Amino acid sequence: MRQMFTMIVECCENMVLALAHPTGQECEVKDLFVRFKNDIIASCAFGVRIKSFLDKQNVFFRYGKDLTDFGRLKVFLKMMGYQMFPTLMAWLEIDIFDRKHVQFFTDLFRRSFQEREQHGLCLIFFLAGFDTIATLMSFIVYEVTMTPEIQHRLYDEILQVSEALDGKSLTYDALQGMHYLDMVVSETLRKWPPAPSTDRQCNQDFMVTDERDNVEIIISKGGTVSIPIAGQHHDPKFYLDPDRFDPEQVKAIVYHLLLNFEFKRTDRTPVPVQLAKGFTPLRVENGIHRFDPERFNDENKHKIPLGAYLPFGIGPRNCIASRFALMEVKAIVYHLLLHYEFTRSERTPVPLKLAKGFISMKAEKGIYLHLSPRNAE
Numbered sequence: 001m002r003q004m005f006t007m008i009v010e011c012c013e014n015m016v017l018a019l020a021h022p023t024g025q026e027c028e029v030k031d032l033f034v035r036f037k038n039d040i041i042a043s044c045a046f047g048v049r050i051k052s053f054l055d056k057q058n059v060f061f062r063y064g065k066d067l068t069d070f071g072r073l074k075v076f077l078k079m080m081g082y083q084m085f086p087t088l089m090a091w092l093e094i095d096i097f098d099r100k101h102v103q104f105f106t107d108l109f110r111r112s113f114q115e116r117e118q119h120g121l122c123l124i125f126f127l128a129g130f131d132t133i134a135t136l137m138s139f140i141v142y143e144v145t146m147t148p149e150i151q152h153r154l155y156d157e158i159l160q161v162s163e164a165l166d167g168k169s170l171t172y173d174a175l176q177g178m179h180y181l182d183m184v185v186s187e188t189l190r191k192w193p194p195a196p197s198t199d200r201q202c203n204q205d206f207m208v209t210d211e212r213d214n215v216e217i218i219i220s221k222g223g224t225v226s227i228p229i230a231g232q233h234h235d236p237k238f239y240l241d242p243d244r245f246d247p248e249q250v251k252a253i254v255y256h257l258l259l260n261f262e263f264k265r266t267d268r269t270p271v272p273v274q275l276a277k278g279f280t281p282l283r284v285e286n287g288i289h290r291f292d293p294e295r296f297n298d299e300n301k302h303k304i305p306l307g308a309y310l311p312f313g314i315g316p317r318n319c320i321a322s323r324f325a326l327m328e329v330k331a332i333v334y335h336l337l338l339h340y341e342f343t344r345s346e347r348t349p350v351p352l353k354l355a356k357g358f359i360s361m362k363a364e365k366g367i368y369l370h371l372s373p374r375n376a377e
């Protein structure tokens with residue numbers, strides 16, 4: 001883990017240099033992070049050095065993107081086929097992914113891991129990590145842009161660590177001590193889990209009972225159960241919030257005010273009322289959808305019930321790379337925010353709408369943000 005960390009930090013430092021632009025620039029952040037993730041995988045896993053920012057159409061990037069584009073109709077149909085008729089699909093030898101792409105990465109794995117026999121396992125590693133990290137990164141920068149106070153507080157923590165390191169590169173231990181960064185990443189994983197669902201196949205008949213032990217449903221052996229990770233993360237049963245917009249409360253206030261007072265126009269009453277221009281809040285967010293890292297502070301995080309927070313799944317088949325993923329994402333946030341400030345641009349989606357279809361968590365029309373270098377003056 002520590003050895004990988006050094007390579008990740010090196011990639012982050014290169015990314016900061018590659019993004020350098022004297023006056024700042026608008027960019028679609030998902031595309032940015034997919035390219036960056038591409039360079040990290042290429043160097044950490046395969047020992048190949050590529051620069052996806054400069055060579056925009058390099059073959060590693062193009063094939064990786066195609067391979068992980070689960071929105072393509074062909075891939076969608078094959079995945080549904082495997083969900084519904086796994087034995088038949090396997091018998092017909094239908095592959096989910098295009099042979100050309102699989103062959104490219106398998107050859108690369110073979111050259112990189114000659115001692116390793118299970119190349120198929122390497123491909124799973126590659127697929128699982130390619131999109132999830134870029135997705136998580138794009139939602140983190142979106143949320144901190146939408147709430148500048150959170151971005152400032154995070155920047156303060158990053159700056160403190162950077163000053164303590166006195167010009168040296170980020171260390172693994174320094175990163176582990178960053179509590180606010182951990183809270184922001186955890187809350188993003190709650191609100192926008194990159195893997196919004198997972199599933200399990202039952203290996204024996206299982207009875208689901210209610211609190212009085214009455215059988216509600218029987219899941220038969222061989223049946224597949226879908227686990228709605230995003231659904232759990234947005235369930236008001238688990239994520240209550242006192243700031244929720246409550247129309248009943250407003251009715252009560254109006255009742256008491258008008259019962260006791262009369263309101264009249266004064267010289268300064270604006271007629272007609274004009275709305276403020278600029279970036280004003282466009283919606284009232286309710287408690288569940290509110291981005292609030294405080295849910296994960298030392299006092300609150302232990303109150304979240306088991307099973308209500310599952311960004312990396314649960315049990316013996318949970319994500320094998322959760323620690324690695326968290327380390328990588330935090331290192332990227334550290335380097336980006338240390339050198340750049342994120343602000344809204346005219347194309348920033350507010351509110352953010354998710355793309356529909358059989359794809360991972362993804363903004364409908366991309367996430368455009370503006371990046372300005374902090375040391376521009």
Ligand code: HEM
Pocket residue numbers: 124125126128129130132133136193194195197198199310311312313314315316317318319320321322324325
């Ligand atoms: C933010 C990043 C990531 C998220 C949110 C994530 C999430 C998940 C989830 C929800 C599962 C299913 C777990 C379950 O069903 O209980 C999973 C499985 C898996 N993940 Fe990740 N993952 C991430 C990054 C990665 C990376 C970087 C790798 C590899 C380098 C990876 C490798 C795997 C593998 C191999 C499995 C299958 C484990 C098994 O079936 O035993 N993941 N991940």
